[in-house]
Amino acid sequence: MNRTAVYPGSFDPVTFGHLDIIQRGLNAFDTIIVGVAQNSAKNNLFTVEERVTMIREATGNDPRIIVDVIDGLLINYVVEKGARIILRGLRAVSDFEYEFQLAQVNHTVEKRVETLFMMTSVRYGYLSSSVVKEMAALGGTITEFVPANVLAKLQEKFPQP
Ligand SMILES: Nc1ncnc2c1ncn2[C@@H]1O[C@H](COP(=O)(O)OP(=O)(O)OP(=O)(O)O)[C@@H](O)[C@H]1O
Numbered sequence: 733m734n735r736t737a738v739y740p741g742s743f744d745p746v747t748f749g750h751l752d753i754i755q756r757g758l759n760a761f762d763t764i765i766v767g768v769a770q771n772s773a774k775n776n777l778f779t780v781e782e783r784v785t786m787i788r789e790a791t792g793n794d795p796r797i798i799v800d801v802i803d804g805l806l807i808n809y810v811v812e813k814g815a816r817i818i819l820r821g822l823r824a825v826s827d828f829e830y831e832f833q834l835a836q837v838n839h840t841v842e843k844r845v846e847t848l849f850m851m852t853s854v855r856y857g858y859l860s861s862s863v864v865k866e867m868a869a870l871g872g873t874i875t876e877f878v879p880a881n882v883l884a885k886l887q888e889k890f891p892q893p
């Protein structure tokens with residue numbers, strides 16, 4: 733049985749919330765491909781290369797975690813990789829609407845691929861890349877939200893006097 737899941741996102745930048753989903757995902761899957769979206773409609777702070785590097789640094793050299801760029805349609809990427817599962821995280825009810833739509837569209841396009849959701853850990857229920865960037869830009873303390881390598885990159889982007 734193929735026990736590979738693709739965990740897609742923009743990861744701009746990766747947070748402890750994402751890392752928690754990856755680590756817990758490894759309880760269910762042998763391999764997790766963290767797919768960093770290249771052509772996201774979002775206005776990203778970090779380049780795709782920077783985002784990939786930050787995830788690689790933060791996940792160490794665990795051979796079960798593969799970090800890759802998704803250039804194009806997610807569902808095509810998943811099929812190309814021979815994977816059958818898209819892994820997503822759910823925080824508040826506010827995540828549901830969008831995730832529901834995305835999962836339906838992907839399943840309509842490709843019946844062999846299922847989207848599975850993992851509930852956020854309570855301690856990261858409020859955490860998003862957007863919140864982290866806002867805090868960093870305003871000079872807030874974000875040590876509890878992101879690993880040290882990401883913290884350093886954010887401090888480079890938002891130098892505080
Ligand atoms: N704290 C968290 N707990 C659980 N899942 C999360 C958490 N943060 C992000 N995710 C999930 O990770 C996946 C990738 O998310 P994404 O790259 O959009 O991060 P984000 O933190 O939501 O960033 P943004 O604020 O830019 O939307 C999505 O499935 C998202 O729901």
Ligand SMILES: [Mg+2]
Pocket residue numbers: 860
């Ligand atoms: Mg998001």
